[in-house]
Amino acid sequence: MSVKLDAIIFGATGFTGQIAVEKAPEVLQGLTWGVAGRNKSKLENVLSTVGQKIGKDLSVVPIILADVGDRSSIEAMAAKCKVVINCCGPYRFYGEVVVKACIEAGTHHVDISGEPQYIEGMRLKYHYLAQKQHTYVISTCGFDSIPAEMGVVHAEKNFPGTVNTCEMFWENILDYRDKNSKAVLHAGTWESAIHAMANYGELKAFQRALETEKLPDLRPKLKFWPLARKVEFLNRYFFPIHSGDRDIVMDTQRLRYMNENKRPIQFENYIGFRSLWTTILTQIVIIFTVIMAQIPGLRQILIKNPKFFTRGLMSHEGPVEANRAAQRFQMTFRTRGWTVGQPLTEQPKQVLLTRLSSLDPFYGMTCLSVLATAKIILKEHDKMPNDGGVLPPGYAFANTSLIEELGRLKNGLKFEVLKLEQQ
Template sequence: MSTKLDVIIFGATGFTGKIVVEKAVEVLQGLTWGIAGRNLSKLENVLSTVGKKVGKDLSLIPITIADVEDEKSIKEMANKCKIVVNCCGPYRLYGEIVVKSCIEAGTHHVDISGEAQFIEGMMVKYQDLAKEKHAYIISACGFDSIPGEMGVAFAERNFPGTVNSIESYWENTLDLKDKNCKTLVHGGTWESVIHVLSHVDELIALRGQLTPKDLPRLEPELKVRSYPHRVPTLKSYFVPIHAGDRDLVVQTQNFLFENEKKRPIQFENYIGYKSLLYAVFVPWLLSLITLFAQYSWTRKVLMMFPKFFTLGILTEEGPTEDNMEGHSFEMVFKTTGWTKDQTLNEQPKQQLWTRLSARNPFYAMTAVALLASAKIILLEKDKLPGSGGVISPGYAFPKTSLIEELQKYKYGIKFEVLKLESI
């Protein structure tokens, strides 16, 4: 192939990969793209099936054979395009070889990993090389990190003053009291969750290397409300959830402080349950899962029964299309800070309320966000920080038009300003 493709979607035959290929027909209009994986007949079948679904002839879409067990094939794939959209997980097992090959080729890379050890491990290991090769490596470009990261960017963009803290409140359509609770996530995610929980010591060591040594102590301090609580205008009982989006927001603030000397924004996120009982029970269940993940024999129990331990949200079979289509979410952000006329040694006097919402967030929205992230890197590279690096979405995209791009699509994200008030 004499001319590089703009985009190659790697792992196109997987559960999420097929959805990404479907959304690529819409999101990647005007760009050249292809698909990659290890099985030619399955890749051809994906193009045929997706083509029939969207009413397009995709038979001429280029196919590349690439297998993570064959490093040469991964390097050849990386050299055939400007950016790899990597859907091949678990990333802790299969991600590094793709990242390394992309960096060596000077090719950009995005993925949807929520695996903290992988994400932060790549930052520690390949940051300098990625900068040298002018390659942008950006993980977590799906749910729930893109809503969290770009929700913070949107709130700060619309806040008339200096932000001290942001709290996000996530509500969705899932009702855990429903005995017919529908599966929303493919079981492959469960293995990654267990791995993260069982290797917390690795994560602590990585964060010790990534956290700036001169990070300031911020006042007034944002304190976590660990108990179930209500929020005005919202219907749920909220409890804190220290998941991937919070970790990425914190890392983004570290990047901004370290590279731009910008005052970090304090961030906490909460998840809502319609029932007070579940707001108490689910955190207890998560603590139990974390405990079980520490020992090999109880890890086996967790791996054997994902449906039981996740109250039906995760199964090996994964969600049906009706399950995915019936799911939606909202995230409300409460941003607190100083007016333009205040000094930072005063108490903050204003709050901004903003909201993000989307349909089918775990899959269709994730596919759109992933592809939109890749598109923005190609079209607006001059608006990204530096000239390359292994960085977070919230550090990469705030000065680009990603927020506007995400709002163009049926399965994108809606961003709204609700109200600005004095406190």
């Protein structure tokens, strides 16, 4: 292959990788792309099956054989394209070899990891090398970090004044068209989450190493409420979920403060349900799961039995397509700050409500997002910062047209401005 492909979808035979192949003709239209994995016959089967499903001949899509256990094959794959779309997890075990190969080849890398230790570890280890190679390495390019990151970017762009705080209220709406399956996530996501919980201490060490400059003491401080409570304007009950999303958003705010001297936005995220009992029970289950993940024997039991411990919400089979298509989510952002010209020494007087929503958030929207980020890197490299580096998506794509790209795609992200009011 003498001419480089624009993009390669690595891990195309996996659960998420197959969906990425399905979405690629729409998102990567006009670009050249291929698929990669370790088994040629399985890759051919994916192209045949997906092609029949979407009514397109994908037999001409290039196939590249690459295996994370064979470093030379990964290096050869990275050399064959301009950006690798990495769908092969858990990234804690399989991600670094791909990242390293991409940087050495001068190839960009995007993935859908939500694994904080992997994300921070790659930034700590490879950021300056990626900058030297003019290569972007951007993780968390799927659900739910892209909605969180670009939701904050969208809110700030539509806020006439200076933003002080932003709160994100996340709701999932599950509609089971196929009553025989309750699964909403694949077991691979569960395994990644368990390993992240088990290695929380490692994450804190990475974060301390990366936080070379403290953020300013911002006032007024964003109030944090640790227990379940009702949010009246949404008529739902919410509790804080300090997943990787908050860390990713704050990474972006730190970089903008350090590199652009911009006032950071204080951020918190919450997840909500209709019932107070469901909200409290979910919070308790998460706390006990975190505790169990610290104990090696119990950790393996958790990993091997996702269906039992999640009451069927996660399984090795993953969600059936009918249920995926019926799932939807919305994230409502409450942004507070100062009006134009108002002194920052006064109490903020302005509140903006915005919202993001989509169907099939965990897989369909995730694949649309990661493909769209690859496209933006190729098309709008000049609008991205630093000419390379290991970066969070909110910082990398803030000045690009990613929001517009996600909004125009079928079943992409819908961005709305709901209300602006003075207090």
